[in-house]
Amino acid sequence: MSTCELCGRHPVKCTTHHLLPKVEGGTFGETANLCIPCHKQIHALYTNQEIAARLTTIRSLKEDAKLRSFIRWIRKQSPNTIPRTKKSNELRKKER
Ligand SMILES: [Zn+2]
Numbered sequence: 001m002s003t004c005e006l007c008g009r010h011p012v013k014c015t016t017h018h019l020l021p022k023v024e025g026g027t028f029g030e031t032a033n034l035c036i037p038c039h040k041q042i043h044a045l046y047t048n049q050e051i052a053a054r055l056t057t058i059r060s061l062k063e064d065a066k067l068r069s070f071i072r073w074i075r076k077q078s079p080n081t082i083p084r085t086k087k088s089n090e091l092r093k094k095e096r
């Protein structure tokens with residue numbers, strides 16, 4: 001359990017997000033601890049290419065308009081709540 005670097009909630013179960021996506025060359029790059037809903041939201045909103053182009057810092061993620069409204073909302077949710085994030089068709093294909 002730790003603190004999410006994006007929404008600041010704690011204690012929450014965190015996952016490792018590569019600030020520069022692995023597929024874009026970030027395998028050994030910087031990472032951030034993100035709670036599951038924040039992490040899912042980033043990847044639901046942006047492709048790895050978009051993240052690599054302009055969202056490779058926590059600061060730029062926090063300042064992004066779409067994520068900002070999500071963060072405002074998630075902050076009010078209890079750390080125990082894991083909201084459902086709709087999976088994109090692309091993700092579903094990968095899991096098959
Ligand atoms: Zn979070």
Ligand SMILES: [Zn+2]
Binds near residue numbers: 016017039
């Ligand atoms: Zn990630």
